[in-house]
Amino acid sequence: MNVPGLSRSLIPDRTWNFLMDATVFAGLFALVYSIVAVARYWFSAPVAAVQISLSPTAIPRYAFYSLVRMIVAYLLSLAFAIGYGYFAAYHKRVEGPMLAVLDILQSIPVLSFLPGVMLAMVSLFPSHQVGVELGSILLIFTGQVWNMAFSFYASLKSLPRELVEASRVYRFSNLQRFFQLELPQGAIGLVWNSMVSVAGGWFFLMACEMFVLGKRDFRLPGLGSYLQSAASAGDATAITWGIAAMIGVVVLIDQLVWRPAIAWSDKFKQEQVESSSAQSSAVLNLLRKSPLLTRLRDGVTTPLMERVYLSASRRPPETQSRPSNWQRSVVAVVGLIALAGVLYSVFQGLGLLKGITRAELLTTFESAGATFLRVIASLAIASAWTIPAGVAIGFNPRLARIAQPLAQIAASVPATALFPVLLLALISLGGGLNTGSILLMLLGTQWYILFNVIAGAIAIPSEFREVAGIFRFSLIDRWRIVILPAIFPYLVTGLITASGGAWNASIVAEYFHFKGQVLSTFGLGAEISSATDAGNFALLLLSTIVMATLVVSVNRLVWRPLYRRAETRYRLEA
């Protein structure tokens, strides 16, 4: 309690605020400087082949470059996701096709975009480093944007009807509607999906920063390329430093960005009654107290927004006008051009596929089978340990308090960073990559299942467990009648995410540059990677199509029916 007038009790507050201001100021300064630094580097002439230094002193610089790449890619994704979701939700005619496109793009492995994106970017900016940089950023972008777009679209589609009507009857401008209704409604979904997306970005960072495309060797200074170079050189110290740096960066971002973001987004919950379990974040509280930020808001942002709202409100109010002929013809022309482009690329792609030999086709299908089996095996192993562990954690609050933060940190470590270590262990144990890649896939995907199972176990009403106790259910009955059905919806959600992740991970798990040589095993992922390495576009296209088709059809034929069943039969109604 602060008693006004008692200056002693005010001191700690003030010091904090001063510190906070200093930090914010330093942060702004650093931001300006880094923009300049990045720009200088990007617009320099391309360095023939960047030499990646394995000295630990180079790590801060590399971490900084990687971080900038991630941030730019993330901001791009956010803007694109909001735009795409908004357009799809409000344009009935294109809604269906736009969603189908999202669904398919989501199932194409990131690295299959690599050659196309890279070659396009490098030819756009032939004389600057920025071409390769943009290519790498676009790659990270393709890995994280789709689920965010889906999330924003879904939240627009689930706007409460009466809120929409209120915004119409009170004549909100489109702008006011966006800031007071649509964006808040989508905020929670966007924050959570951003977390997942950025984690995916870290996962593929190694692949996105350093790769061989045919005869060309692309390298960008960054944490990912550092780790990859360290792995190729077999330099254990460098690997350790790299992993430590990456974990440090990831954990720091989690604490400084995502925790505050989650706590902040809590106010956008569509709840009528206050719930007890509010998220909190010390960083967010500090930021809220910062006088500098307050002054910035009162002095700059608020008046600016006022101006914008005023001009928006002056515009003629919503009229249900049909699109004019002019607008319609523009849309038609754009649609036609897009269609022509699609047809042309399909035609070209088919031409490319003509070069595929029968043997290659057969191999592709066989390798698809091999990877399919590996995906199933990794899901099975992951379920085998995460279901009992998750249920145990969920049933035991004390265990949950200890285990959950640990698991969260473990999950946030990009599994690709650990691959070199695992590979070293595997090789010393004498195992090959054939089974080893299963382990690598497992490393990236088991967390999705674990977290969902924990959430499901926590959601089981205690009455269910009491019933099982009173009627002395056997252990088997307890699982069969109570636990498994109750966690089923959560389990399915976890499995869907995990299976998508496993397919994607197969590309990096089945094919690896290590100690100057290529370690690989027979599989679709390895085929995609080696086709990229060799610049064999026909094979790359074929294997990508096979993988995307497999993922989409497994989704349609297995996961969706299971999900529907989970939604109808195994839902715990409130």
Add this chain to the structure above:
Amino acid sequence: MPEPLIEARQVEKFYDQPSDNRIQVIAPLDLAVYPGEILTLLGPSGSGKSTLLRILTGLSEASGGQVLWHGSPIKGPCENVSIVFQSFALFPWLTVLENIEAPLKARGVSPEGRFARSLRMADAVGLDGFENAYPKELSGGMKQRVGFARALVVEPEVLFMDEPFSALDVLTAENLRSELLELWEDKKMPTRAVFIVTHNIEEAVLLGDRIVVLGKNPGRIRTNFRVDLPRPRDRKHPRFTRIVDYIYQVLTQPDTEHALPATGPGSPKTDSRLKYPMLPHARTGGVAGFLEILADHNGREDVYRLADLLSFEIDDLLPIVEAAALLGFVKLSEGDAEITPAGLEFAHADILRQKELFRGAALQHVVLLKQIKSALESKSDHTLPDEFFHDILDEHFSEEETLRQLETAINWGRYAELFDHDSERKRFFIPEETPGPPQNMEVGTET
């Protein structure tokens, strides 16, 4: 007669079906809102009263007819109206004051002006001290006060309210109603007319200068009359109860005006098959309980008094009464429900016998159940998919109503042990080993 503020001329709403049929939600009707009055629009669920409100405010478009605002047709949401919503429709991420300010922001009012006006309005509806709270921190009554303040702050000419009190508990609702009347009587609100949609009869009589009662299937005006009781109105006053009684009579009277006027040239196809008998959405347990209570009241009781006794609103009670009447267990006349001999037997029977009686009555009177049973019997494996019946019904009802019809039919069919339903495979079927009708029951064979 003064100029109406809002006038609906031959306004109707329907949904076109792929087949020649169409689903009429609101039959063409005329309605006007005049300055200086509180108009209450009363109707059972499914009478389209909320739809009508949305058409009058310009939120949704009528399928036919015209809405005039000061004599000229409207396009899009009306210039100067407000709506108070049943579920409050407050933005959860804005504070109380920000919620009230939002409509002013949309009109480009300066920050100072906004602040002053919303603060004044918040005070007027009794929100002092809550300005910086978030909606989730407020009770239902306080939330609706925010809804009032937000609606009134733009000084609407007509204030529309869509069941504004039905999400609140009885005492809070009473309190808010009287405060609304106080604001209105003391001319503290700048509004020239108030339009309230409700399904609570007493509320309609307490508030309305004029009461419009809608009938359902399709929605149409069944009565429209002025109430000139002085305010504050006393629920126990004989004139008050007479009006309530009259409304019950209107609502429980079977629809006499089946023949709808033609909707204009070129649409004579509408009504030939429209009158597929509709199942009232009552649970079988509710019907049984209602009959037992009626039997305890010597077999005859005023529906209004029953509703009062059970503290039911008409939306709860009417489907039950209608179901009992449909099954031939009660007869309705002049707002009274009278139990029939079959109903009396039902009321005094044990559970198994009640099921038998229900089965008999259902097969005799309920077209849909009869159809389902005979269709299932005509198949050798005694099973049919949901779509089969869905397709029969969606000729006559909206998608939503079709699903509700099927849901009710399943509930009744299961209770009567006529058939069962597999919700996972989405099929109707007759169970193999139906313990089924004993020998002396010869129901179920005739159609």
